[in-house]
Amino acid sequence: MRENKRGSARFFSLYLPLAVLLVFLIFPFYWTLVTSLKPDRELYGSIVTYWPRNVTFLSYENLFTQFQFLKPMSNSFLVAIITTLLSLTVSVLAAYAFSRYRFKGRKVFMMLFLTNNMFPTVLLLIPLYSIMRNLGVLYTPMSLVLSYTTFTIPFSVWLLNGYLDDIPRSLEEAAEVDGANKAQAFLRIILPVLVPCIVATGVYIFMTSWNEYTFAVMFTNEANRTIPVALKNLIGELGVQWGLLTAGGVITIIPVCIMFFFAQKRLVEGLTAGAVKG
Amino acid sequence: MVRRKTNIWPYLLIAPALLVILSVVFVPAVNAILMSFQNYDLRRPSQTGFAGLANYIEIIKDPLFGEALVKTILWVVFGVGFQFVFGFILALLLNKKFKGRGFVRSVSLIPWVTPGVLIGLMWRWIYDGSYGVLDDILLKLGLIGDKIPFLAQESTAFPSVVVTIIWQGIPFFALMLLAGLQGVPRELYEAADIDGANAFQKLFNVTIPSIKNTIFVTTLLRIIWVANSVDVIFNMTGGGPAYSTQTLSVYIFNTATSLNLGYSSAMSIILTLLLLLVAVPYLRSMFRNQEA
Amino acid sequence: MKKILSIVLAAATAVSVMAGCSKGETGSQAGSGTGTGAAATSLTYWYWADNSSYSAKMQEIVKDFNANNKSKVKVTAQEYPWDGGAYSQNLFTAAMGGGGPDIATFKLTSTPQFTANKLLANLDSYISKWSEKDDIDKSLYDIMKQASGTNSIYVMPWNTQVLYVYYRPSMFKAAGVSVPKTYDEFLTACKKLTRDTNGDGKTDVYGFSMRGSKGGQEPWGSFIQARGGDFTNFASPEAIAGMQDFINLYKNHYAPPTAPSDGFNETVANFKSGKAAMVIHHIGSAADMVKTLGNDVDAFVFPAGKKQWTSLGDTENVVFDKCQNKDAAFEFVAYMATGKGQETWCTATGNVPVSKRVQKLPAFQNNKFMKVSIAGQPHAGIFPVRDTTTDWINTVWPNTVAAALSGKTTAAGAMQTLQKGLYGK
Numbered sequence: 001m002r003e004n005k006r007g008s009a010r011f012f013s014l015y016l017p018l019a020v021l022l023v024f025l026i027f028p029f030y031w032t033l034v035t036s037l038k039p040d041r042e043l044y045g046s047i048v049t050y051w052p053r054n055v056t057f058l059s060y061e062n063l064f065t066q067f068q069f070l071k072p073m074s075n076s077f078l079v080a081i082i083t084t085l086l087s088l089t090v091s092v093l094a095a096y097a098f099s100r101y102r103f104k105g106r107k108v109f110m111m112l113f114l115t116n117n118m119f120p121t122v123l124l125l126i127p128l129y130s131i132m133r134n135l136g137v138l139y140t141p142m143s144l145v146l147s148y149t150t151f152t153i154p155f156s157v158w159l160l161n162g163y164l165d166d167i168p169r170s171l172e173e174a175a176e177v178d179g180a181n182k183a184q185a186f187l188r189i190i191l192p193v194l195v196p197c198i199v200a201t202g203v204y205i206f207m208t209s210w211n212e213y214t215f216a217v218m219f220t221n222e223a224n225r226t227i228p229v230a231l232k233n234l235i236g237e238l239g240v241q242w243g244l245l246t247a248g249g250v251i252t253i254i255p256v257c258i259m260f261f262f263a264q265k266r267l268v269e270g271l272t273a274g275a276v277k278g
Numbered sequence: 279m280v281r282r283k284t285n286i287w288p289y290l291l292i293a294p295a296l297l298v299i300l301s302v303v304f305v306p307a308v309n310a311i312l313m314s315f316q317n318y319d320l321r322r323p324s325q326t327g328f329a330g331l332a333n334y335i336e337i338i339k340d341p342l343f344g345e346a347l348v349k350t351i352l353w354v355v356f357g358v359g360f361q362f363v364f365g366f367i368l369a370l371l372l373n374k375k376f377k378g379r380g381f382v383r384s385v386s387l388i389p390w391v392t393p394g395v396l397i398g399l400m401w402r403w404i405y406d407g408s409y410g411v412l413d414d415i416l417l418k419l420g421l422i423g424d425k426i427p428f429l430a431q432e433s434t435a436f437p438s439v440v441v442t443i444i445w446q447g448i449p450f451f452a453l454m455l456l457a458g459l460q461g462v463p464r465e466l467y468e469a470a471d472i473d474g475a476n477a478f479q480k481l482f483n484v485t486i487p488s489i490k491n492t493i494f495v496t497t498l499l500r501i502i503w504v505a506n507s508v509d510v511i512f513n514m515t516g517g518g519p520a521y522s523t524q525t526l527s528v529y530i531f532n533t534a535t536s537l538n539l540g541y542s543s544a545m546s547i548i549l550t551l552l553l554l555l556v557a558v559p560y561l562r563s564m565f566r567n568q569e570a
Numbered sequence: 571m572k573k574i575l576s577i578v579l580a581a582a583t584a585v586s587v588m589a590g591c592s593k594g595e596t597g598s599q600a601g602s603g604t605g606t607g608a609a610a611t612s613l614t615y616w617y618w619a620d621n622s623s624y625s626a627k628m629q630e631i632v633k634d635f636n637a638n639n640k641s642k643v644k645v646t647a648q649e650y651p652w653d654g655g656a657y658s659q660n661l662f663t664a665a666m667g668g669g670g671p672d673i674a675t676f677k678l679t680s681t682p683q684f685t686a687n688k689l690l691a692n693l694d695s696y697i698s699k700w701s702e703k704d705d706i707d708k709s710l711y712d713i714m715k716q717a718s719g720t721n722s723i724y725v726m727p728w729n730t731q732v733l734y735v736y737y738r739p740s741m742f743k744a745a746g747v748s749v750p751k752t753y754d755e756f757l758t759a760c761k762k763l764t765r766d767t768n769g770d771g772k773t774d775v776y777g778f779s780m781r782g783s784k785g786g787q788e789p790w791g792s793f794i795q796a797r798g799g800d801f802t803n804f805a806s807p808e809a810i811a812g813m814q815d816f817i818n819l820y821k822n823h824y825a826p827p828t829a830p831s832d833g834f835n836e837t838v839a840n841f842k843s844g845k846a847a848m849v850i851h852h853i854g855s856a857a858d859m860v861k862t863l864g865n866d867v868d869a870f871v872f873p874a875g876k877k878q879w880t881s882l883g884d885t886e887n888v889v890f891d892k893c894q895n896k897d898a899a900f901e902f903v904a905y906m907a908t909g910k911g912q913e914t915w916c917t918a919t920g921n922v923p924v925s926k927r928v929q930k931l932p933a934f935q936n937n938k939f940m941k942v943s944i945a946g947q948p949h950a951g952i953f954p955v956r957d958t959t960t961d962w963i964n965t966v967w968p969n970t971v972a973a974a975l976s977g978k979t980t981a982a983g984a985m986q987t988l989q990k991g992l993y994g995k
Contacts, residue, residue, distance in 0.1 A: 013477075014371060014374055014376060015376075017367060017371060018368075018371045018382070021364060021367065021368050021371070021386070021448070022382065022385070022386060024445065025385075025386050025388060025389055025445065025448060025449070026385060026386075026388055028389070028392070028397075028400050028401065028404060028445070029388045029389075029392065031400065031403075031404060031411060032392075032396065032400055035400075035403070041862065043409070044409055044839040044842060044843040045409075045843065046843060046844070046845075048409065048410075048411055048414040050411075062622075066622055066623075066626070067622055089294075090294045090295045090298065091295060093291040093292070093294065093295070094291055094292040094294070094295040094296075096291060097287070097288035097289075097291035097292050098288075098292070101285065101287065101288035101291075103285060103288040103289065106288070107561075107565060109292060109296065110561075111561070112296075112299075113295075113299070114498075114502070114557060114561075115550060115554070116299055116303060116307075117499075117502055117503070117506070118502055118506065118549070118550040118553050118554075119307055119310065119546060119550060120506055120508070120527060120530050120531065120534070120546050120549075122508075122530070122531050122534040122535065122542075123306075123310045123313075123530075123534055123539065123542060123543055123546060124303065124306035124307065124310065125663050125667075126663050126666050126667050127305060127306035127309050127667070128302070128303075128306050128667075129663055129664060129666075129667030129668075129669060130667040130668055131302065131305065131306070133667060133668055133669050138669060146298075146302055147302065149298050150298060150299050150302045150303045153295050153298060153299060154295075154299060155499055155503075157295060158495055158498075158499055159454065159495060159496070159499065161495065162458075162491045162492045162494060162495030162496065163457070163458060163461070163491070163492055165491040166458060166461055166488065166489055166490070166491045166492050167461055182287075193461060196456075196457040196460040196461075197457045197458070197460075197461075199457065200453050200454055200456070200457035201457075203387075203453060204450070204453075204454070207390050207391065210391070210393075211391075211392075211393050211394050212394075213393075213394055213395060213509070217650065217651060217653070217660055218660060218663060218664065221648050222648050222649060227393060228393050228394065228395045229651060231393055231395045231396065232395050232651035232653055233618075233619070233622075233625070233649060233650075233651045234621075234622070235395075235399070235651065235652065235653070235654075236618070236619060236620030236621055236624075236652050237618070237620050237652045237834075237854075238620040238621075238834065238854050238855060238858075239620070239834060239835050239838065239855075239858075240399065240835055241621055241622070244622070245396065245399070246396075246400075248396075249392065249393060249396040249400075252391070252392075252393055253388060253391045253392060256387075256391045257384045257385060257387065257388065257391060258384070260383070260384040260387055261380055261381065261383075261384040264380055264383045264384060265380065267383075267456060267457060267460060320662075320666070320683060320686075320687060321682065321683050321686060321957035321958070322686065322957060323686055323687050324686075406828070406836070407826070407827060407828035407831075408826060408828055408836070408839070408840060408843075408845060409839065409843070424772070425827075427826075427827045427828040427830075427831065429828075429831040430782075430827060430828045430829065430830040430831040430832070431830075431976070432972075432976055432978070435831075515831065516783070516784060516964075516965070516968065517965065517969070518783070518830070518831070518968050518969050518972050519782070519830040519831055519968070519969065519972030519973075519975075519976070520830075520969050520970075520972040520973035520976060520978055521969050521973075524969075532961075532964070532965050535656070535659050535964075536960060536961035536964065536965070537662075537683055
């Protein structure tokens, strides 16, 4: 009886809301998947089918044989991973400074970082293109890394700064009393607690560079096209290649989800670390 | 604890970040500010010249600007508001222990992983008034009698794009808040349990105060991000029908792509100032908390 | 510690890989445009393709050109997304930023912004020396001149598409409608073809698949002109009457309720799925329609009212002013206009060739849709190309027409907005 009651409480407080949210979040992906498996004829039928009557994997086949989707995928991975590592390193340092030091110009710099993201990129495109050209990085992955970091760093600095402010200072003060210097206290005490936040911020940076289109179309050519540009190529003046496009979408989403599946395990690490030190 | 003596460490720590930003974005940004005071239309380069506040005066008289401003406010309030509420709920749920949690955590990120190129197109396809699955579901459930052309009507187009941006933003809040939740010391909950607090009391007395800075920063960043976002609306409706989904950022984008850069810059500076207006009270209370 | 070390190692490898890439790229890029002194031996060409097989076709054409051209240059073709027309914007951004290609696929409507910023090469002297210049009709050259607002040609014709009306013979038969010969008959046909086929009280087939979103100005123009209006004055009573006809089709439910947001995809899908009996588009979609509908699709030229007009779609090639080897670039655009490039591309895509020689080839003469295209050619025209045209097409037209369709503004009010949008205050 009691078991039952606890079970139903858990149902209403966990499984039901979770299921509702998940249906909303995942349905469009499901629909993308179904679309990728449907033959063209079934797409614009008078009856909407929730699972294709004739499943076809032709789009997936074409995606890798004709369309050579692996190339933009590896380009996207390269850009996203370098951007993530670079932005994270730089941002952790800056966020630590903003959170743990009080110095002249702190507020001004923080504001500068904030306003940086308020300006629409479309207005910066022509001068940015010139800058990339003059730096000699145009049409290389470096141009994307450079332009993405300018937008991910300020965002990440602010995010990490928020997390750091939530971590009680008593943690590192205790260590400093024990004779550790600031750097040691940071590495040994703060960093472990910060791991989940770093992972989350890293995911943010990765997603941003993974999905970016405006810079990607301007700063790359066919040798280093990223996924969003490759997908956009499938939307011509004369219609959308639904099969290829949705198959491309599915193929783009799955590896990132798998990557996150492993990354999210780190989200728990901070918890245990915090509990020990707290 | 608070160091008042001049210390070069903080400057060294922020230097790399500052360097990257300033070296790339500084010149274009200053350039954009200058453009806003000029007659700067690349379709008529011969007429380029200093124009004082002419762009700003024209904006005030522009009925589309006023309309877009109202749309922007609704877009941000409803968009970010619901993203936060649902994202927070999702974070709390994903923080509980249950079987398959890792799997659920990663699939709930899907909206965020979906390439922007695909988001607009897929949602347009879902909302489609002839072949769309949403109409089909609503019809089968008996909720509507006739198919609704969601994106073709002024009354339904805006709510439809707002739903899409909510969908897209939930994983951001869920993940960021979930990370924040990991830092809440367990003892606080144990103490609350001893006091006989119920779930809601724990939420408002323990959880929220412990991650308030995180909540603060994520909502602020998200407001800026959503206010500036273009691609969801642009790919779904282009701002139409009859300008009913044209937010300021979409208007700025449309004017910039039609090459009236002066006017577009002036509008984006107004948007930036408005965002600062939202940010300042935020920052004030944040800085005040830190001084205390 | 081990973990940190491995991360550092990974980063170092990544950076070195990147450096390697960047060296390779700048190397190959140096050949294009930046070369000094001697004429460049490699040229960059930007194009968009409507699907991946067209893209492959383009690479094939360029390969053939590289093997056989007299200038001994190598053209590298780079595909860029059409992106609902943002292609032209990206091209412009790159060119204004000092980069971009030497040659590019082009749309006439963006000519003014490129010429105003002196980005395009003047082709007059090349064309006057060109042996095959008469293979292209003079009227096309005139349209190119008109678009630049000067007496010079900056844009090289490549292929055109004449809009016409696709219809479903089976539906015409079922509704007892014959192919309309006048504008009035066309409007009546829209009404008669709108039917409730299964008796549930809801419309199942609409007469006309209307395009209310971006690009819809092209079919819409036929209505304006059929009533005797023209594009110099949208606010004339004749033009307003044409607009009223357009609105009435929607208000009376002879067009699907989704019309205000329907673009190319939706209008054609409505036609292919049997939701609409007629749609206006050009030959570019013919192959796909035949694939879906077999013999149950045919076409006619948009009929005459007081006047007869249909829209001429176009795709051209341009040479950029910064190109270091314009002779070779011209050889390429000429190859695309009248040479083997023209033949291969138009055969593959089904576009109407601009070369008279290619037009006469049997593959083009025996196609029923090509016949309708050629029959429509005398009535085909373009919208005025002004520096406001792009913005007018992208935002002013769709939003104003949507407001008129929903009843937010009247036909007259909408036409005034359209007039102001194109010609200023």
